[in-house]
Amino acid sequence: MTYKDDIGIISGRYHSVEANAENGIPESTVLELFGRSKSGESVCLLVSGLSPSFEITPLSAWNEELGVSDFVLQRIKDVEAMKDVVSVSGPVMKLTDLGVRPVWSVTVRQPFLVPNLRKILSKQSWQIYSGDIPFLNRLFLDYDLRMHVSVEGTVVDRRNDSNENLERTHAVVQAGGSGRYSVDVTVACNVSQLKDCEPFQVPFKVFSFDLETSIEHETILCAAAWIEDMGTGTRQSYSFQGEEASIMENLTLIVRSMDPDIITGYNIDNFDLPRMYDRMQAQTKSKQWRKKAQLFGWGRVEQSESESKRNRSGLFPRRQSTRAWNVAGRSVVDAWWQARMALRPQRETLSFISNLLFPEDTEKHKMDVDASKMDMEWANRPEEVMEYCIRDAALPLDILSALQVIRRKEAVAAVAKVTFDTAAIGSTSQLVDSLVIRLADSENVAVPLTGSAEAKEGQITGGYVHEVDAGLHPWIAVLDFKSMYPSIMIGQNICYTTRIDPAQPDQPAVDEPVYTAPTGARFRHQSVRKGLVPRLLEDLMAQRDVHKAALKVAKQEGNIQQESFHDAMQYAVKILMNTFYGVFASGFYRFTHRDLGSSITAWARHNIKAIIAQLEEEGHGVVYSDTDSIFVRSPVDASAPSSMREEEILAAQNEEADAVEKMKEWNIAKQSMIDFGLEIAERYSRDSAVLEFEKGLSVFFSHGAKKRYVGQVVWPSEEMLIRGYETQRTDSFNYLTSTMKRMFSHALADEGNELVKYALARVQAVKNAEIDASELILAKSCKGRVSSNGGIDFTKDYANPDSMAQVRVAKARIALGLGFTSGMKVSYIVADASQRPMRVEPWLENEENGGISTYDGQFYAERLAAALGRITEAFGWTAKELVSGNKQTTLFSF
DNA sequence: CTGGTGCCCTAC
């Protein structure tokens, strides 16, 4: 029976099929792609017809005139005769780091043999290319596929087919599968039957779960799970209690029968999944794979012994790296990690995040069970605990939905042309690899191994940051280079393939145009050789424009689904474009050279400094600049007002003559700033370096430190813009940030007296301990590694762990039996800063007043004053004076 | 009290 549909690929792996002389089956490698079809079925595609290979070139000197020597040809024959090598083809002339050279392609029996062959051949003076690309990726690269594919194939197996005489099992094995897959339909096809298809929103199924565990015995007390169908928008809940083994078996039954594509939960990476794994081990002996499979066999594969032994993409979820989990056919997306990345919350508990995202929905984050006393709670009121567990299993679905996590990952996968799983948990270099290698292959550019580039010595110089003039500055136009680093890469044709290596014989002709970076590094002109990366970036820029245009249309038509689709796509393109520079400036990427990163930043500094100099020469003061932005004083009449006090705005509305006049002048000044900003942007834009008038500020304030400023934006929208200051920091405390925010309002309205008065009052209040402790919670992230005895080792991450407040707090939390995972934020209150190190108490979310008895008012007053003092100093008050409450009368006061 | 170091978090 033929099968035809469009499919969203979640992840994949390969299966090595041994030759079978009796059945006439030759040795082959079959790819297993797991995903969900447009019609909603879960699918496993068995793709045949692709063989593993890599490329080689002799390291010896190459002379184009002499061609390939007999000696080299003999050596190629020797390679062909090697065990595990199937064939050698070529040569093809490819651009390598040694210039253009003949490159042979070596086809091998199985992908897992490549690393060893690679090692042997490089010892025999062969240079290796394309030798470290995961076999699955070859499919996507060679056939220009991405997450969304159209397939035509043959149905091999369906979930509900009877398998009485193992005929379905045999059919799957015959098609190159490793056993009956736990999916709706298994389809066999040849690579040629896969086609790229337009991205569509896959009707994913998402599984979210939560465990409640005994602190005393580490056992699982109960569990809850939800399955969401993104196609229909429906959800279903499940809950289990009783024997630990039965809870785990039931969860596994849900996973296998409901067959989700994505597994989520809150902090499952560091808690629920490791706990399930540990409990599986505790419940079974090492050989009992059947029982293990019943407990935690979540992979989309057969519950067989060989699947249970796989280390990657197998039956059991496993930690692939320090962060990511991996299981056959599904993708693990932790809602905690996603929320943390997207929201940068001050605290990271589920209730805090829920409060942040769903403030109106108090039901969602009511704290009714004390998780730190779970054994007691479970004994006394299991029903409430169960209810709490069910709710906590549902919230991750709400979080992923509110943050649009899944659709955004899907868009990244579509743009970077990778699987969903790679977009969700892969590194940024994998995204860039996907696009660059594709183009390199089609342009006959050899793909070097990761780590083959010379190590980068020290750091490269980064962006230029202009000194800030302290104080208030009226009418500032903010100009910004549009996608500065990508534009430079395009404009100067910067690429691994265009760099002119002074050590290589292939030098440009005397009259050949080249780009010379301020560092002296040279790059070919695009008329001679257009770089791969500049071409990719141009293509991405064009793609973004397409999606932005479509987004606009969808908005006008009120098509919400199209709107969110194109928004996710244009955002994904933006993210990807900005990723390029970072990867190329890193020390270990396969297509990098230290000259690439340093040339980009050198040009950036050169460009921005040139514009600053020209503006200053024209008499326009540049107040600040950071990397790609310029804050320039507009030529507005010095007497024009820059701020309107609230009462003046009211008065103007009441048509009081003076106020109306002032408002008129203010509006004239604003218009003149806008005209100025637009004019400067136009005049300083070049082909590839587009300067945009981004914002107009009526007032700009800084106390004189780089990367810290405030502005009153009046164009294109009205808002207060704050950068760098404590209000932006998640390791500050609420009382400080709210105070500072209000002070900024006063500062921008030129209300110096009110500002100082307010600062004084707030400092005095905390000094007198009149402030609620919940306003004074400090939070910092804390690292640490789980050591073999199960404890946390802080010494690997900290030179002197106990001198760090967050470590002391983490230790106190652990002692209380509260969860701790590396990288999490811990909250605390300073109880006594007079001792060294200061005494801190953990803030306990579910206890009355955080479980805090007292706080050090003097400490908070001083720390608040230190931060506020930097602002008030511009208005004549120092931090010390804020704490003491009065200005020191000195000899010079009068 | 000062200056150096380690660390966190931010801007771009």
Place this chain on the structure above:
DNA sequence: TTAGGTAGGGCACCAG
């Protein structure tokens, strides 16, 4: 073993 970058402010700690 594992993989985007640099610039910068500011706090706590600690030695001298």
